[in-house]
Amino acid sequence: MPQTSSGPVLQLLASGLQRWVRSRCDSVDELNLALQGSAVELLRGRLKGVSLEARRLSFDQLPLMRAELQSGELKTLFRPGQPSQPVQLKEPFTIRGEVVLSGTDLNKALATDRWRWLADLLAEKLMGLSPLRSLEIDNDRLVLTAEVITGTKPVQGSFHLCADQGTIRLNNWKAEGKFLLPMDPSIRINDARLQGGQLVIKGDATVQP
Incomplete structure (x- = not known):
């Protein structure tokens, strides 16, 4: 795992950046951060x-x-006199990497008020039905279950997914048709796959400080 950089100046910066990252998240159980650069570069306003x-x-x-x-x-502004925020990021910056979501957590998220719109959009675009009842990752398949208004047995469909045009494309397992997920313009998805009950996404993004 990455380790916090040594040296008092870089340790102060790392601590400040960790607080900034935590402030941008709802919650974080474990966070490790490492800096590439030197104290001299930091004092010159870059890392x-x-x-x-x-x-x-x-x-x-x-x-x-x-x-x-x-x-x-x-590009940074080092402010040692302000221990609560010892560094200020001056300009937008890019990040790239990988995130992993479990099928169980994704299903729970889609049931929240924040993401319910996406759940129903998936059901409507991929199955012609709404609302979405549940989502499950079964090996390399995304299994969606949608309610039927008449109260009859719910309808289920299986889908592939992959990266396409900077977002995630879902294809019906057996039939024609595809759907591209709406994506924040600051984010570009380069790879997406299902494995072991998890969704693995690789991409890059522009972050506003």
Whole structure:
């Protein structure tokens, strides 16, 4: 796992960045952060990058089992006189890496008010029905179950997924048709796959400080 960089200046910066990362998340159980660069570079207002590994975290009410991220160069303002925020990030920066979600956690997230719209959109676009009752990851298949208004037996469908055009594409397991997930323009998905009951996503994003 990444370790906090040595040296008092870099340790102060690492501590400040950890607090900033935690402030952007709903919760984080485990967070490890390492800096690439030197105190001299930091005092000149730049840092080569930051690597981060977190486990059991929630971001925007989306629970993640694991996140491994690497940033590009950071332009910083070092403020040793303000221990609560010893570093200020001056400009947007890029990150790239991998996040992992369990099928169980994803199913729970889609039932929340925050993500219910996405659950129903999936059911409507992929199955022609709404609302979505549940989501399950079965090996390399995404299994969706949707309610039927008449109260008859719920309808179930199986789907592949992959990265396509900077987002995630879902294909029906047996029939024609595909659906591209709506994606934040600051995020680009480069790889997406299902394995062992988990959704693994690789991509990059631009972060506003």
